[in-house]
Amino acid sequence: MASDAEQGQLQPAPESFLPKDLVEDISRDGINSGRRSLLQGAFAAATASMVAPALMADDDPDIVNLPSWTRSLGKPVVANPYGQPSPYEANIVRRQSPGLTRTDQSSVSFTPLQNLFGMITPSGLHFERHHQGWVDIDPRRHRLMINGLVDTPLVFTMEELLRMPSVSRIHFLECGANTGLEWGNVAVPTVQYSHGMLSASEFTGVPVSLLLERAGFDRKRATVLLAEGADGSSMTRTINLENALDDALVAYGQNGEMLRPENGYPLRLVVPGVQGVSWVKWLRRLEVGDAPWATKDEVAHYVDLMPDGTHRQYTSIQEAKSVITAPSGGQKLLKQGYYDITGLAWSGRGMVEKVEVSVDGGRNWRAARLEGPILPKAMTRFHCDWIWPGEEALLQSRVTDSTGYIQPSRAQLLAVRGTRSIYHNNAIQTWRVGADGEVHNVQLG
Amino acid sequence: MSSWANTSILWLLASVMTPWAMAMPEGLADLGRPATDNEVAAWDIDVRPDFVGLPPGSGDVWAGEEIWLAQCASCHGDFGDSNEIFAPLVLGNITEEDIVTGRVASLTDPSITRTTLMKVPTLSTLWDYIYRAMPWNAPKTLSPDEVYGLVAYLLNLGYVVEDDFVLSDTNMAETQARMPNRNGMSLDHGLWSVSGAPDVSGSSCTVDCNVAVSVTSSLPAYAMNAHGNLAEQVRDWGPYPGLWTDSETATESEPLAAVSAVAEAATAPEAALTAGGCSGCHQMAGQLVGPSFNAIRARYAGQEHASYLRDKIVNGGEGVWGNMPMPPMPAVADDALQLMVAWLTSGEE
Incomplete structure (x- = not known):
């Protein structure tokens, strides 16, 4: 490699000196004398002296000594036909929480919220939760059936669904068990594991209302929908029909392309504001009904244990919640001074109205700046200026949604629901910044 | 906020507030075709708590045990106590009184592991799920009679039915009436509907709020690396690099994962x-x-x-x-x- 110790010497020629048409001519006809002289001219220009000056004390060597990428030919188009992140971003990937599950097929991978920006999750970083592994479905052989309380049970091909009127909507998708590890005590070190069963995408698809109208559903009797997947588990969940008619989609698009297989390719249900388990992936069937089905994930899991020993069943809505994503647990502030505290807020009941940030554990709060657009049942990015004085701080965020609901503190949530619910933990999160700059996940009391 | 942003948000609000219900355009009725009876039967295998959808058949505890040991025990344990793979289905913890009251009393005891049978109020759920999704690696290979037998075996492990019990479509309802936690579910909450009423409320206090700020829980030092070296899970050149939690094998001066990834690429x-x-x-x-x-x-x-x-x-x-x-x-x-x-x-x- 050209070492920086060589500075001051004649630098070698970069390779990007041949005009494209000349290369094509040579490729087609070979080299004649005319072309040879053109080439030699190009070399002469390219190898003209590039002498780096001597490095002075205040000089940044990364500026003065031109790096290799400034002195070489870059890579060609379609070197990656499907673009990939920079290799320098290799740390930013979905990760499993060790010991959380005993198999990789019925498991979870978490979104690296600590290093993401804005209100959309890159599709490749969307968290995963599968109950019986994920599958690759041939879209030509995939069908959507609508049956139950309808005039005529119908079957749609993917080609037909893509012909239908479509809408694109940005919504968050949060697992009901997000932050479930933290009910009893601090259990995980970073926001990826504490809040990373949360993602948001622009979904494109056909409104459920349109498909049900096409099938002629029984408006008088129908109260619920059963959604069913085409994978081995044929996952089923009962959906609140009234809400589904408002804004649910049978979606095939995610962030401008088709759904990723891990997220339900080629078809999934989108139920805005409702916990992820109801967004049935690899969707093959919607059944219109007049009573809930009490499916496995409505009686054995996704039921919230209350202190009196009862389980709340059919808990679906993800209530308003927020979290500071940076700085957050497992990170370190290297120096005092200005920082942009940033995070995410969302509500399954509507829009984010307000986010407040505290740096003293909730004693004093100030309004954060909300980044637009603010959309219903979508993530909203917030920011808050902060000058870290190099002392201990307890960072918190608190969201108020468009219904007036205010995100509870951990003490307020536990007073009603105890510590064994597993699901729907939307308590205010605390990150402790030490005087040494280290940020740790803590709970206060 | 700039006027552009305000305008753009207003425009977006206007668009999202538009009623969703889309009028069905002319010609849409040509898309989709009627499903045949066979097609509906092939996919519509769900069973509701009122047993709508339950196919006829029967199976006894002994037949169920035989299938269980061959196809289920490797994951769920011989007695439904799990094989360190999945949560236990049955572990005891259910009393005769629970079966009478329909409430599993031990659910209030945090020291007792919750099993499936302690939670599930509806027999239809066990039947439906085993039929649609089990065995895990070969779902939908069990016949209805085999599923009846397996459910009978599970109930027998939980002392809900006797050893000589035969479960069938004709006694599912009366057997469901013996489920130990059949009265243990609550629909009294606001989380089913978007317009439901919340049960918890936060505080709007913003100045000098009376809150406890002592740290009562944090990860002990020995657990900091339980999720791997945090320094390798965070963008390593930004304002907030990750904490180096791997005390065993390396030091902060060594190159991080991203750098070696460049070479590996x-x-x-x-x-x-x-x-x-x-x-x-x-x-x-x-x-x-x-x-x-x-x-x-x-x-x-x-x-x-x-x-x-x-x-x-x-x-x-x-x-x-x-x-x-x-x-x-x-x-x-x-x-x-x-x-x-x-x-x-x-x-x-």
């Missing part, structure tokens, strides 16, 4: 050639500006050519393949150079 010779800029003048087959890689590989097969090729790449040359000069390529990384030369001299197809 170019482990394929073709990738190294692309990354090194070689493909600007050379292609795999056929002369471009310079000779093809195939031609070079044919001429220089053999390790003895390695140092010669290395020199040609680094320092350039002219006259070997014609008068076209090859410029020096000193910016090619050492490991990539090694990879290229090894491949060019390998003689492999």
